[in-house]
Amino acid sequence: MNALIKSATIVDSKSDFHNETVDILIEKGRISKISKRIPNPDNYKEIKLDNLHVSQGWFDSSVSFGEPGYEERETIDNGLKTAAESGFTAVALNANTNPVIDSYADITFVKAKAQNKATSLYPIGALTKSSNSKDLAELYDMRNAGAVAFYDYQKPISNPNLLKIALQYASNFNGLIFSFPQESKISGLGVVNEHVNSTRLGLKGNPTLAEELQIARDLFLLEYTEGKLHIPTISTAKSVELIREAKAKKLDITSSVAIHNLVLTDDQLNSFDTRYKVLPPLRTQHDCDALIEGLKDGTIDMVTTDHNPIDIEDKKIEFDHAKYGTIGLEAAFGALQTVFTTKKAVSLLTQGKSRFGIKETTINVGETANLSLFNPEGKYQFNKTDITSKSKNSAYLGLDLKGKVYGVVANNKVVIK
Structure with missing residues (x-):
């Protein structure tokens, strides 16, 4: 070319x-x-x-495309086209599929589907078989096939011993383990942030404690195992403090925050629009401010769109029953620029590659x-004509x-x- x-x-x-x-x-x-x-x-x-x-190519550490199994939500082909048109030259693909990406053959399959595209795809293999949180998946085999990390997408590791073993085992080949920050027994049936708005609207609350308790546990396990841990999509002010303290101890810890958790709060829930049903939930402005500060001082290592296409049948239903998730690739840059300078927004979009073993390039x-x-x-006002994704479940619709x-x-x- x-x-x-x-x-x-x-x-x-x-x-x-x-x-x-x-x-x-x-x-x-x-x-x-x-x-x-x-x-x-x-x-x-x-x-x-x-x-x-022009800048170095942007990287997103958490995208879901559906294929295999949920092609009605998104295909790898159109997902990578969407990523390229949105400015991303590399994306890490979650094992949010059916069947779950949990073997050498599965990693090989998605890599083959992504060949000869402008945007490079880096698969994240499931941490446990079928993401069932019981038995570790074939981590080393998947690593040899090209997996850059291991994550049961948005599924908390309830068994602390399982996470301990995963961290110890993966350290033998410098593997990166994800742990979703939610203690399910605390979050219970909560679907939105537990605060004034959840009470006023009559929606079940998911307290910040559920996230913070899980992070505190995971950091103790990380310190014990001396492993390599990434905590995706944190959403609370206290979570930022916990990770800041862990970094002061020189633990091998990184974290990310979803862009929608920086620019949207639970005030959006007034309309009961399921586009705003995301996990972790939208929090308060106090949390947004702390997350932004965490990015500025380097406590949080990267942003992600946490792009998660959901078909209309699973979104246009009662709030309690709707699936979690929003697409975010198309709006990422424009949304970041509402809270950061261009220089900082670009810096955030190019961070994180080295954590996944992806080569960084410069413009020289x-x-x-x-x-x-x-x-x-x-x-401009973001609307459906700005969306390339097959699914249209964007929390950014109507935003400037x-x-x-x-x-x-x-x-x-x-x-x-």
Whole structure:
């Protein structure tokens, strides 16, 4: 793939051309020249877009596409197209499938389905067989097939000994273990944040204690085993404090936060709209502020869309019975820019790769072209025409977002929405 990107402002603190507006020549998938003005040598494809900015390719550590088993929600093919149009050059795929991705063959299958796409797919294998929380899955075999981590998606590990053994076993091959932060006996039948709004609306509450108690337990186990742990999608102020203390102890711990838990609160629940039924639930503004501060000071390591397509039959029903989840790839950049500067939003979207063993690239001559293309300016209201996903269960519909994503240049391909 040969292309010439015209008049692009580079947003990459590791680049020799950070904050400069330049032309970028790409030949055979590599950056061959960066200069103020580059003539088109052989009638290469030109990419010239309004107020074009480019950064290192963005990474999402938690996406679900459904396939295999839930293709009516999303396929790998369309999911990766959605990711590319949303600016992501790499995504980690959850084992949120049927059958669950829990073997060497399953990892091989999803990797094969993702070949020759602009966006690279990195499978997360299930931690336990069929994600049943009883017996460890074939972790080492899945690692050899290409799994980058192990996670029973949104299913808490209720047995502490199981997590202890997983951390100890995976440390033999530097494996990364996820533990979903929820103590199910405390959360019970709660479907929203336990607070004033849950009482006022008559919806069963899921208290912050359920998350914090599980995190505290997991951190004790991590300290004991000296393993490698990632806590996905934290949502409370106290959770940030607990992880901050663990990092001060030099434990091998990382965490992420879902973007919707940064920009939305449980005040959205007034309409009983199931688009806002997510797990962990939307919390209070106090929690949002603490999570944002945790990202600013490095306590929280990365953001994620926690993109989870759900079919309309499982969303357009009573709140108590609706499935948890929102799609988020298409709105990620615009939503982040409502609470962070462009520089910080881009930084957050490019963080986390090294934790999953994914190579990082910079925008310099000789590097592989792995670029996200966007315009950081302009406000718009997010609506269904902005959605590429098969499912439309977006919590961002109707929100005012900032900035437009054009697409990506990656894996020898150009995808422009």
